[in-house]
Amino acid sequence: MADKIHVTASEDYDVIIGSGILKDTGSIVRDVLPKATKILIVSDTNVAPLYMDKVKTSIEEAGISAFEFVFEAGERSKKIETVAGMWDLMAKEGFTRTDAVAALGGGVAGDMGGFAAATFLRGIKVIQIPTSLLAMVDSSIGGKTGIDLPVAKNQVGAFHQPAAVIEDTDCLKTLSPDLFTEGMGEVIKYAFIMDLPLYDLLKKIADEGKAEELSADTDNLTSVIKACVADKAYVIANDEFDTGLRQILNFGHTVGHVIEARSDFSLAHGVCVAKGMGIVTDAAVKAGTCDIDEASKMKDLIERYGLPSSDDISAEDAAEGAMNDKKKRGDTLSLIVVNEIGKASIVKMTSEEYLAFLKKGLAR
Ligand SMILES: NC(=O)c1ccc[n+]([C@@H]2O[C@H](COP(=O)([O-])OP(=O)(O)OC[C@H]3O[C@@H](n4cnc5c(N)ncnc54)[C@H](O)[C@@H]3O)[C@@H](O)[C@H]2O)c1
Ligand SMILES: [Zn+2]
Structure with missing residues (x-):
């Protein structure tokens, strides 16, 4: 069927x-x-x-x-x-x-x-x-x-x-286990930006000890993929040409792309997106917009699916790379922040504000 x-x-x-x-x-x-x-x-x-x-x-x-x-x-x-x-x-x-x-x-x-x-x-x-x-x-x-x-x-x-x-x-x-895990970075992203029920499902699968075998678990896998496809379809229906809502799909990507490029693409895209989501979320906690328990739930889920939720890149390096990013609009950058699982915000920041924000989420 x-x-x-x-x-x-x-x-x-x-x-x-x-x-x-x-x-x-x-x-x-x-x-x-x-x-x-x-x-x-x-x-x-x-x-x-x-x-x-x-x-x-x-x-x-x-x-x-x-x-x-x-x-x-x-x-x-x-x-x-x-x-x-x-x-x-x-x-x-x-x-x-x-x-x-x-x-x-x-x-x-x-x-x-x-x-x-x-x-x-x-x-x-x-x-x-x-x-x-x-x-x-x-x-x-x-x-x-x-x-x-x-x-x-x-x-x-x-x-x-x-x-x-x-x-x-x-x-x-x-598909190799590494490539499957990498793809989970994007799956988890949908849960965070727009799909609380998908978060609940992914957490349930992990709680039942089935996270590692998801690629062979047809029923759960089909439910997870259907949820992501429906999420992407919703975003496309509302912003086909990427002028507004579609930007929420970039959660974790602004920082993630910089980490990916600095590794000369030896680090997988999904792995870098996972790191990016974790770093932005840590910064949001320090900025006082995201509750620490909510952030722990997010970072926990990332890690339970075998992905990293942090990186040792410096805030200066992360910010500099991002200002050259094509997602930049004029002098401001649109950063996607998740303060509550299932809801993304698009936050406009100048390069100075972005650097200050990243300093909160990164140790250096
Ligand atoms: N168009 C978009 O909206 C959009 C969005 C995200 C990413 N992308 C692009 O997608 C690309 C990354 O996609 P990807 O990770 O699928 O890369 P990929 O196409 O290179 O596939 C990754 C590897 O998996 C292998 N593979 C694929 N399916 C397999 C299977 N069933 N069994 C065994 N091996 C299999 C491939 O041969 C390849 O070696 C990038 O170029 C990125 O820019 C595009
Ligand atoms: Zn991506």
Whole structure:
């Protein structure tokens, strides 16, 4: 049985979530793209050997021709040359405006496959088939697509909503424990910024001693993923183009991005977001806006899912990096603070105020 969560955006679509649903890809594509005759399946060298055959067979059984484009796994492939390879293959195979791309993999496949679709023939449809936890709860939904430049990540891209998102929770059984834990950083973020019932569920799972085995616990895992997808869908429905509410998704990210970049990306994104959430929360306690018990509950949950909730970066280093961040608007920065689990606030700060705030949350 699959569940559907509807996303209302410039073009509406469903996120279909279930165990074993990769084999239904063809019929789902047939339903949402009745005119498609060709699909380019974009995947990476880790995911393709695991799931390409199943997806390809399903698409072909629906009477659609399927073509494969497999790139070297990893963020370093997220560049224009890789996308150009997709454009070339589609042009060579005679893809038309009614054909489509299916992005099968983590956020890298999703962002690049989505961008290739957004740009080929000025825009063809994309089906997102996320296989990492991060991609299922975050990157596959909401229509942000793009590539990295040598100087910074995600600098070129387009908003391009998918025609459907297909999330087979069984795929998470092959994801490494580290990548699963990393994805939990984003899951916990939704609980903190907007979803008290999700916090209660995650706490209950941990209290029952089941946090470590969540990736194999289909029932709990499905409930957790559905909650996150519904949260992201709500945010997208209210702020598709990232001019207001969508900023709350940046909780933990302003500090987290600096820690991530300073580690030369050796530290995982979700790990850095967890640290960022902990640091901002410590600062909010010292600033007197967040109750210490509430902060302890938050930091506890982060740690019970195997993530860190602090870092030894200095306030100056953290603040300096953030002022160069693209999220900056003019001279002020919008910082996301959670003073009460389930509710995020957007706080505008000057660089001086931000530094003073961070000094409260960091030892140096
Ligand atoms: N578009 C958005 O809104 C958005 C949001 C957040 C992040 N992102 C982007 O997403 C990317 C990070 O996503 P990610 O962590 O999924 O990275 P990723 O795509 O590189 O996947 C991480 C690793 O997991 C492997 N993998 C994925 N699914 C697997 C599975 N089921 N079994 C075994 N291995 C599997 C991949 O091959 C890869 O090695 C970044 O480029 C980031 O910028 C985009
Ligand atoms: Zn993130």
